[in-house]
Amino acid sequence: MNNPEQSELGKASAYVDQYDASLLFPIPRAVKRAEIGVTAQAPFFGADLWTAYELSWLNLRGKPQVALAQVVVPCETPNIIESKSFKLYLGSFNNTRFADAAAVGACLRADLSQAVWRRSDGSPASAAPAVGIKLLLPEMFDREPIHELDGLSLDRLDVACERYSPAPELLTAAFDEPPVSEVLTSNLLKSNCLVTGQPDWGSLQISYNGPQIEQEGLLQYIVSYRNHNEFHEQCVERIFMDLWTRCKPAKLAVYARYTRRGGLDINPFRTSFPQALPAAVRTARQ
Numbered sequence: 386m387n388n389p390e391q392s393e394l395g396k397a398s399a400y401v402d403q404y405d406a407s408l409l410f411p412i413p414r415a416v417k418r419a420e421i422g423v424t425a426q427a428p429f430f431g432a433d434l435w436t437a438y439e440l441s442w443l444n445l446r447g448k449p450q451v452a453l454a455q456v457v458v459p460c461e462t463p464n465i466i467e468s469k470s471f472k473l474y475l476g477s478f479n480n481t482r483f484a485d486a487a488a489v490g491a492c493l494r495a496d497l498s499q500a501v502w503r504r505s506d507g508s509p510a511s512a513a514p515a516v517g518i519k520l521l522l523p524e525m526f527d528r529e530p531i532h533e534l535d536g537l538s539l540d541r542l543d544v545a546c547e548r549y550s551p552a553p554e555l556l557t558a559a560f561d562e563p564p565v566s567e568v569l570t571s572n573l574l575k576s577n578c579l580v581t582g583q584p585d586w587g588s589l590q591i592s593y594n595g596p597q598i599e600q601e602g603l604l605q606y607i608v609s610y611r612n613h614n615e616f617h618e619q620c621v622e623r624i625f626m627d628l629w630t631r632c633k634p635a636k637l638a639v640y641a642r643y644t645r646r647g648g649l650d651i652n653p654f655r656t657s658f659p660q661a662l663p664a665a666v667r668t669a670r671q
Contacts, residue, residue, distance in 0.1 A: 595634030
């Protein structure tokens with residue numbers, strides 16, 4: 386079983402420019418999920434939505450091609466992909482010839498699907514659904530919008546913040562009042578890479594139906610991640626589970642869009658009920 390310390394994170398790495406799928410480094414989700422009480426069926430659905438901004442390859446005549454790649458990894462997969470390994474893998478396309486963009490997309494889909502569904506013993510999963518891949522070619526770049534997360538901003542609140550590691554005890558809800566439906570946002574989410582400690586900056590959207598969550602405590606709780614070391618996907622699942630267990634909403638969705646690092650952004654989405662995935666629209670900070 387791979388663990389984060391075995392990855393290339395924080396280490397000097399040789400950049401391979403010929404296609405090499407073995408560069409992908411899957412990390413099991415189970416260890417971190419056990420920390421937040423998810424040991425069997427998770428109470429959420431969703432996906433990790435990646436955007437790759439540094440994808441290039443050669444056509445059959447050796448001319449460089451570029452594209453953006455949007456990747457959808459279902460949260461039901463047993464593994465995440467460590468982001469530096471993803472960057473190194475994409476770099477291995479740089480001097481590799483492909484017939485066309487469709488061939489590149491097919492290669493990405495096959496390799497990423499194999500990595501995220503790989504069993505703990507290293508064997509490939511059988512009949513697992515493929516990772517979603519969409520390539521945006523240069524003629525489509527100008528159509529890519531920028532839009533901030535919709536909802537009522539918690540950042541308007543003038544609160545005192547003193548906790549900088551996750552403090553779920555800050556979360557409270559009005560259980561003795563009628564339920565509400567709200568969409569709340571914040572740009573003050575910050576955590577750190579689990580291995581290197583490098584800062585990860587994010588914007589957060591929380592949609593729920595149920596007892597009204599006390600907003601000042603919620604904002605203080607979001608800020609409490611500021612010195613916390615954990616991967617993006619793990620932070621969002623921790624936030625979901627803290628809200629789910631402490632505030633007891635009837636419905637809950639948590640969505641974070643993180644600023645890109647290494648040419649990649651990761652945007653985890655978790656929801657307690659089936660619904661369409663959010664549109665892949667980046668925020669200004671991404």
